[in-house]
Amino acid sequence: MDTDCLSTESGGCECYVDVPEADSIGCVEVLATVCSIVLMVLTLPISLFLCFKVVQEYERAVIFRLGRLRSGGARGPGVFFVLPCIDNYCKVDLRTVSFDVPPQEVLTRDSVTVSVDAVVYYRIRDPLNAVVQVANYSHSTRLLAATTLRNVLGTRNLSELLTEREAISHSMQVTLDEATDPWGVQVERVEIED
Known part of the structure; x- marks a missing residue:
């Protein structure tokens, strides 16, 4: 057991005792x-x-x-x-899995509607979290990839979509990887297609 004591503003002392959780069998x-x-x-x-x-x-x-x-x-x-x-x-x-994000109709920042699809490559980094933290890591990653694609592309204008494809792919990969990290999923690469 660990004990932590802190002094209070009034000069007193507050102590906290960390009691390990019992892993007993019923x-x-x-x-x-x-x-x-x-x-x-x-x-x-x-x-x-x-x-x-x-x-x-x-x-x-x-x-x-x-x-x-x-x-x-x-x-x-x-x-x-x-x-x-x-x-x-x-x-x-644990192998790398790829899937196609279906074409998404996106309204760009300069009010142009474009249809864009992508390919996402991911793998399971932590099997325990992939099973315990989310009901279906594969389906959840696919849904999150579609919404992330719409969100990332909605902040860009048409000329940026055409010229900065690599930067947009990297931005989407970082955003997806941060969101799926608690699930034990690592997004390795995102490729935006026409």
């Missing part, structure tokens, strides 16, 4: 784990195929036991073990 979790192990032993030859999972070199697995994130972080690459009925897992692909 009796329901113990009972469910024991039942799951007994079930696994009773169906031993078949249960081996259900309990051992393989994660490829480019993947990580985030494991939940009874809805709570298991300690130890993301698992992989290699073989990992899940208990039947009480463990769920989600595989996360």
Whole structure:
């Protein structure tokens, strides 16, 4: 436990005690784990195929036991073990993924309507945050890319869109990367197309 004491304006002292959060296992979790192990032993030859999972070199697995994130972080690459009925897992692909932002009708700063689309390249930097912090990181990144494209292009005039394509792409990449950072997503590159 850590204790921090601060002096107040009136000459007194305020103390704060940081108590670590208990990572205790409840009796329901113990009972469910024991039942799951007994079930696994009773169906031993078949249960081996259900309990051992393989994660490829480019993947990580985030494991939940009874809805709570298991300690130890993301698992992989290699073989990992899940208990039947009480463990769920989600595989996360760490490779760079690209997607097309559909053509967006944008009103530029000089009131010209243009249709612009883009390609976004991203990868998962932190598998735990990608699973826990956002419901669907891929869909959310796609929606955010479309709105960011409209917002960034709406602040420029037509001549800037035509001449400063690289600067606009970089600006969009930085904006997207900052917004997706809490999700564990890293936007590597954005390319604006005609």
